[in-house]
Amino acid sequence: MLEVSNLAKSFGNRQILKNISFTLADGEILTVVGPSGAGKTTLLRIIAGLETADAGTMTLGGQTYQLSGEDRGAVGVVFQDFNLFPNLSVIDNITLAPQLALKKDKAEAEKEARELLGKLQMADKGNLYPYQLSGGQKQRVAIARALAMQPKMLCYDEPTSALDPALRDQVAELILSLKDSGLTQLIITHDMDFAKKVADQVLEVKPLEG
């Protein structure tokens, strides 16, 4: 279960987020919607440990975090522009962290990576480099890379923004199929249709006055 309570964040004297609290059961999907500049991405970055919060706590899988940027291995992130490592092949993108951080041996990490790629219909793409992939394929590599770390939860930043509309439904399906496998997911989006399609819960973030 993910529980966020009383999260607040300012940049300088501009308050971005205030009193953000929500609870998300295991295997559920929360979409965070709101206009640009409302702090959606900031919220994701705080939950992922890339940004510190001014106040608030987060509990995930029984562990409580003070949101001060501490290591948060249990949260995977699929970035808006994916941030794949261009110097590494698809397989190496996926197996790098399991080998270095989880100390898995190469053969085991590669076997798991190939299984993940198979599930994402990318089985034949393992030896390509990111520049050789389409946007949708890059996104699936980014998802596989995050899943290879066995996160308790996966966060997406605007997963539909870099894709053409036809791919939108495919992403929705993919996200729902991951939900079936029990993964908790948090999705930042400004696409209301998409948000309603996949969400168990919708959190609306509004720009704060002043």
Place this chain on the structure above:
Amino acid sequence: MNYVFEILPSLFSGAGMTLEIFFETLIFSLPLGVILSFGLNSRFKPLKWFLNVYVWLMRGTPLLLQLIFVFYGLPIIGLTFPRYMAAIVAFVLNYTAYFAEIFRGGNQAIDKGQIEAAKVLQLTYGQTLRKIVIPQVIKIVLPSIGNEVINLVKDSSLVYVIGLGDLLRAGNLATSRDVTLVPLVLVALIYLLLIGLCTVILRKLEKHYSYYR
């Protein structure tokens, strides 16, 4: 033709000195440049300020002058180097500054998202540098580094000023002794050969890194 074979041994021994300076300078100044480039991007202001002054001094004065200062000037404050050591110290100090600036530019060209992606994947700072940042920086800086490497081959001729016998000096000696330009033509050919070789190796390296974009 006989004359050519007569002077070639002395030119080759001069070229040996040129190559020694070339390789030793690279061996020390490339890694030092990488390390200093992080200092140039450091948030620790005094370090950054100190390194900026160092780079300014090294790039702001002629290498010839630096050679003279290291060999003739430093003994005044009790630091005496033998000729060859003095040359290496001066070249390493000078080239490290240029390399540090090139690597600093390369570091800045790396998308911040790469480092964030590595962070959420729980890579340590050292692992991120080794596997993600440095390989990408090398690809970015290779053409600029290549330029400096080629400059270094020719800059090494400056060591004549502290009495070391390099390729150009060997040619000069023969020219003034025998009153002919032939030795200097040979010197030019040897430089061209060395730099041609450097160019081929650099191209190979660039090609090696062209497997991704």
